[in-house]
Amino acid sequence: MTSLFVQEIRLSKRHEEIVSQRLTLLQQMKNKFGEQNTAKASQRQAANTAFKRNLSLLKDIEAAEKSLQTRIHPHPLPEVLSLETRYWASVEEYIPKWEQFLLGRAPYPIGVENQNEAENTIQNKAKQ
Template identity: 85%
Template sequence: MTSFFAQEVRLSKRHEEIVSQRLILLQQMQNKFGNQNTEKGSQLQAAETAFKRNLSLLKDIEAAEKSLQTRIHPDPRPEVVSLETRYWASVEEYIPKWEQFLLGRAPYPIGVENQNKAENTLQNETQQ
């Protein structure tokens, strides 16, 4: 009986040791988890601050770029705008004809006689 009692006391002491080790480990885990949460919070705050800073820098760069563009390329004169508008209207007019030619479904869109006239006019102008 004494051996059972001694074994019970030994097991009880061992149980207390294990429980105290468990409590220590739980406390360490809670501390580590708290530190990780604090770290994550500060990292999130730093990331948000960096994002705001980068966004501000990007806006500043875009404003500077726009300012430089207006200095380098001022608004075109009305004559240039008119020529550009007529050019694109002409392009849009000829797109269907050229599209069929480029897809191989139609002959060359400008007649040979028109092309020869243009070449002759160009040659006459260069000779003068």
């Protein structure tokens, strides 16, 4: 019976050692998990700060680009804009007439005397 009693005491001590080791390992895991969470939070904060910095730099670059563009190509005068607008309106008005002429479906779109000049110019260039 004493041998069973001694064996019971030994097993009980071994059980306490195992429980103690388990508690130690659980504490180490808890500490490691906390460190990982802290590292992740730090990384998130660094990424957020870098994102904000990059966004700020991008805005600064865009502002500098816009500033340089206005220096290189200043806004044209209102008279120039008016001339440009009228020019493109005229081009759009004459496109259908010239298109038909170029496709060979209609005569030269401007007056007859201009047609002769244009034909002479084309013939002279062909001869050269």
